[in-house]
Amino acid sequence: MTINLQAVSTTPQMAFSVHYKKMLPYVKPYYVRALFAVALSIPIGALDAVIAWALKPFMDVVLVDKSAHSPFLIPIVIVLFTVFQGALTYMSTYMNAWVGMKITQDVKRDLYKKLLYMESAFFDKNNSGLIIQRFSGDADTACTGLLDNVRVFTSRIFSTISLIGVLFYNSWQLALIAIVVLGGALAPLAYVRRLIKNVVQEQVKASGSILTKYNETYSGNKTITSYNLQKHIYEQYDGILRRLFRLGIKMVQKTAWLTPMMHVIVAIGVAAVIGFGSYLIVNGTITSGNFVSFITALILLYTPIKNIGKSFNAVQISFMAIERIAEILDIEPEIKEKPLAKELKKIKKGIVFENVCFEYDPNVPVLKNINLEAKAGTTVALVGNSGGGKSTIVNLIPRFYDVKSGEIKIDDINIKDYTLESLRDKIAVVFQDNFLFGGTLRDNIMLGKEDATEEEINKAVKMACLDEFVAEQEKGLDTEIGERGTLLSGGQRQRLAIARAFIKNAPIVILDEATSALDNKSEAVVQKAIENLMKDRTVFVIAHRLSTVHNADKIIVINDGEVVESGSHKELMEIENGAYKSLYNAQFK
16 A cells, blocks of 8 residues: 555654664765764763863862972863863764765665655655655754764763763762762653654654645745735645644653753752762761862763753654654555566557556546557547546556556556566656756757757657747757746647657657647647657547547547447447537537
8 A cells, every 4th residue: 555654653663773773774885984983982972081080189189288299280181181082072073974964865865766766646645745854854854863873872971981980989989879860860761752752753744744835835826826825825834833833842841851850860969979978078988089079070970961851852853763764765666567577669569458447545446447459550539528537547558556457458468567667668648737847948858868869859849849939049949948847838838748758759659638728729739749749659649629539540438437438530420329429519519
């Protein structure tokens, strides 16, 4: 079943080690730099203990006994160590950023490649904003924090070990108190993920909705303006923002208690150490130097702990993003080719539908036992009522969707037995609303054949009746057309799409209502281009205007997902009270 990104993920929580195993293939190409960045974290963390350790001799020798010959030596050593630690921190941060950005790009490449090969049903069920969020935003969330988390974790581990060493060096009694308090402060972190998982999932969906609104506003700006929808669209956008606000507040409610609670626990620990430490100094168990060194180490140990709640939230959000990425990468497109699939080279006999049934949603039939044949080199027109299934039929030929039952055969071989690339290479499709890519006229034409010669391009332009328009442009074929071809008229966009299909030179052509949105003048020009495209090819034409299908070799009437009539124009007009005759008379009465 096609994955629905709107659904809250039911993927089981991954263990800490699994998160990084999932990302290991992306770290591997840069593992030397990554290990170097992590290795730098070891001395960065360990050097935290130097200041605390150095305070004991400084207090005992300089301040208490006042016997040091060089009282400035220890401060200078502390400064030098700090400068050295700062330099290591810079190097580690730089290496982490470099590796992190490389990993992010590699993950995005794989996610984008996965997206490119998803079936049409996936895009039907998921809106653009959520797709952008899941296929791009999650990579940033996961990878940006991946190595940073490792670096911080490694640094804190060695900082903690070294500082605990200083604690025990100064007083094992006080050290035990400190460790008990430390454990109590960290215990609540085990519940954080459970508290925030659903909120994070809802935030991802809401963020996707925001992106969708921007996409809709860009693409539908004229509709919004013409229908005065600004207030209505704004209210929808505002509603999503309010929802994001509520989710943000809910996140704060579920996690904001961590930091103040840790402050309280840490304060209790410091108070206990000061109280018991004072007793140990009075009875001579430890010196003042021991105590100052211990307190300094304790504060260095506890300070990051007090703020760890916020950092831990970020870590959990990063881990959940990794899980969502893993979920996407594990998706197998429903439409894929069989092992050892054959290559489709030529169309010799034609295309046959045998008892084809199809449904977009379970138990809602769209096509019911469709049987039809298009012999090689002939034109088959599909006509009938709107929503009857005509476009669905032609969408099954290049396997935009797969049949539920029955077979579609090309030259007596099921199209599922051909490689997807060779099948689609033999089919050129001209839609009612063709998608054009940003760039020039030449760029869009050459999508049909990337290595096309100038002669082939000019021939395609001429056959698509686009040559006069190109000649009028100052830059000719190098004229920019705007995003989605917004700088072109409807007829020009259609002819550009026909030129793209022309240069592909595919033996099968599908024309899905290619002229229905055009005025009479534009339709006449485009129709001439279409006639050029149809020569010597196997053609499927969907048309509401029956005047455009008079000369088709076969006309098939599709109503409510079933074939109700089939024959030439002349044959169908001879059927008394026939479905085709009724349609024709209604248009030309």
